[in-house]
Amino acid sequence: MHSEFIGRWLLTDEGAVEGFLKLENDEVVEIGLGAAPAASTKALVLPAFVDAHTHIGDSLAYPAPRGSLEETVAPPSGYKHRILRSASRAAKIDAMRESLVLMSHTGTSAFIDFREEGLDGVRALSEASVPESPCPVVLGRPSSPDLIEGEVETLLVECDGIAMSSLRDWPFDFLAELSRKAKSVGKAFSVHVSEAVHEDFDRVLDLKPDFVVHMNQATDEDLRACSDASIPVVVCPRSNEFFGIEQDIPRLLRAGLSVALGTDNGMIAKPDMFEEVKAAFRTAKSKGSISALEAVSLATFGGRKVLNAAAKITQEIGVKSDFVAVRVGGDDPLLEMVTKASSRDIVAIIRGGKVRRPGD
Numbered sequence: 001m002h003s004e005f006i007g008r009w010l011l012t013d014e015g016a017v018e019g020f021l022k023l024e025n026d027e028v029v030e031i032g033l034g035a036a037p038a039a040s041t042k043a044l045v046l047p048a049f050v051d052a053h054t055h056i057g058d059s060l061a062y063p064a065p066r067g068s069l070e071e072t073v074a075p076p077s078g079y080k081h082r083i084l085r086s087a088s089r090a091a092k093i094d095a096m097r098e099s100l101v102l103m104s105h106t107g108t109s110a111f112i113d114f115r116e117e118g119l120d121g122v123r124a125l126s127e128a129s130v131p132e133s134p135c136p137v138v139l140g141r142p143s144s145p146d147l148i149e150g151e152v153e154t155l156l157v158e159c160d161g162i163a164m165s166s167l168r169d170w171p172f173d174f175l176a177e178l179s180r181k182a183k184s185v186g187k188a189f190s191v192h193v194s195e196a197v198h199e200d201f202d203r204v205l206d207l208k209p210d211f212v213v214h215m216n217q218a219t220d221e222d223l224r225a226c227s228d229a230s231i232p233v234v235v236c237p238r239s240n241e242f243f244g245i246e247q248d249i250p251r252l253l254r255a256g257l258s259v260a261l262g263t264d265n266g267m268i269a270k271p272d273m274f275e276e277v278k279a280a281f282r283t284a285k286s287k288g289s290i291s292a293l294e295a296v297s298l299a300t301f302g303g304r305k306v307l308n309a310a311a312k313i314t315q316e317i318g319v320k321s322d323f324v325a326v327r328v329g330g331d332d333p334l335l336e337m338v339t340k341a342s343s344r345d346i347v348a349i350i351r352g353g354k355v356r357r358p359g360d
Contacts (some may be wrong), residue, residue: 005032005040006348006355009333011047012091013023013301015293016333021045021323026355028319037291043347044333046296048107048109048322049143049273049316050136053213053234053262055080055114057121060087060095060266069196069243070285073265075169080267084117089124094104095324096128099271106272106343107324109344109351112262112310114163114190114213118143119151122159124329132351139163150205152181153185161188161210165206179207188310194218196245201225211307213262216240216247223255228272232258232306235277239264248273248287252360260302273299274342283339292334320353343357 001270003024010019012032014140020036021028061083064072072079084092103111115121122140129136138159142151155162161183164175164324179189188210193199195214201222204212211232215222226233240247252259261280263271281295307313317319325347350354 005039005047007043008036009044009328011044011296011334013297017042019045021325023351028323028350028355030320030352031319032318036184041327042329043325043327045291045325045338046107046322047300047304047317048324048349048351049107049299050143050307050315051103051108051111051263051271051273052211052260052303052306053114053264054097054111054266054271055110055116055264056096056111057084057092057116057125057270058268059099059266060084062093062095064242064267065267069089069245072243072268073165075165080254080265081116083267084088086087090119093124093128095266096125097130099266100128100130103271104132104349105131105346106274107154107326107346107349108134108271108273110137110307110313110315111271111321112134112137112139112306114165115140115159119155119158120242122155126326129338132356133164135313137307137313138189139188139310142178145170147174147177152178156182156187158350159187161190163188163190165191166192166195167203175207179209183208192312194222195240196243205229211239211260211306214240215252216245217272218256223252223257225258232302233304233311234262235280236261236262236264236269236276237283238269238276241279242268243282247293249284249298250288252288253290258302258305258307259298261298262278270342278338278341290307292332292338295338297335318321321350323350324348325350 007020009016022030138157139161140159181190193212194217197218213234286292327345
């Protein structure tokens with residue numbers, strides 16, 4: 001039986017500690033703590049990434065032209081919505097499949113997608129799936145605010161819940177009804193909040209979201225209320241950077257919030273969590289900075305908290321878990337992760353305890 005060792009460090013919620021994975025016939029049989037055997041690959045082993053907010057249906061429209069948030073993504077007439085209406089279903093599925101493959105090859109094991117275009121949009125994502133696709137948590141939405149008899153109920157059978165754009169985009173009673181219907185069958189509800197302009201967080205609380213996205217323009221009172229309600233927040237540094245919107249991750253963490261990372265619109269940023277981690281670390285510097293551990297945790301442990309909130313998926317860490325092993329050259333693996341590491345540095349991706357190497 002062929003044995004192999006990968007890693008010199010393991011990521012924990014307290015930092016990178018000495019440790020390694022022991023493999024037999026390309027399957028993890030032990031998670032070892034302490035100094036790794038001399039033959040072990042010099043790598044940092046992380047729980048695989050969770051991309052906690054995506055719109056991979058937008059992949060078809062990459063790259064997006066420069067414009068305001070409203071001009072680019074707001075329904076019903078933003079750039080992305082015009083492109084999606086004009087594209088063939090086959091072209092959309094091909095673009096989503098390309099993004100799913102990229103996610104898999106860059107270490108993402110699960111993602112939470114805000115799926116537009118009604119029931120057909122949910123089914124198109126399912127059709128785009130390939131064997132190596134990361135685990136999807138699919139949050140759909142009705143095709144229009146004019147509720148069609150039975151549409152939401154059918155959506156909730158075929159997906160994991162409902163997710164909507166900004167409160168400003170929809171009648172509040174419509175959002176409240178969607179939340180009620182989702183909760184009535186034990187499914188998730190989520191919404192974008194205060195991305196470019198401040199929105200009334202008391203109304204957000206009335207919707208009982210399982211998690212929210214952005215919170216860039218939230219007040220201190222909003223953050224306290226969000227923390228008191230134990231609602232996780234997903235942030236999207238590269239998307240906000242594209243639109244020139246300031247984001248303050250250190251402030252969210254100081255407020256005691258559970259924070260995770262998402263790559264957001266597929267037409268703005270490819271769904272590569274290495275790049276999102278580096279963007280989180282970089283953009284936080286102007287707001288007081290976050291540690292390398294905090295940045296990497298947003299994409300791993302933080303994402304798992306949102307995954308659990310959205311779909312009750314816990315992804316416990318064990319020999320059958322998903323990991324990504326990243327080659328590092330120095331003695332500060334976390335600093336390398338947030339400054340220069342990329343998917344080119346992946347040594348192995350482990351799915352369900354089974355190892356896949358780049359090029360397999």
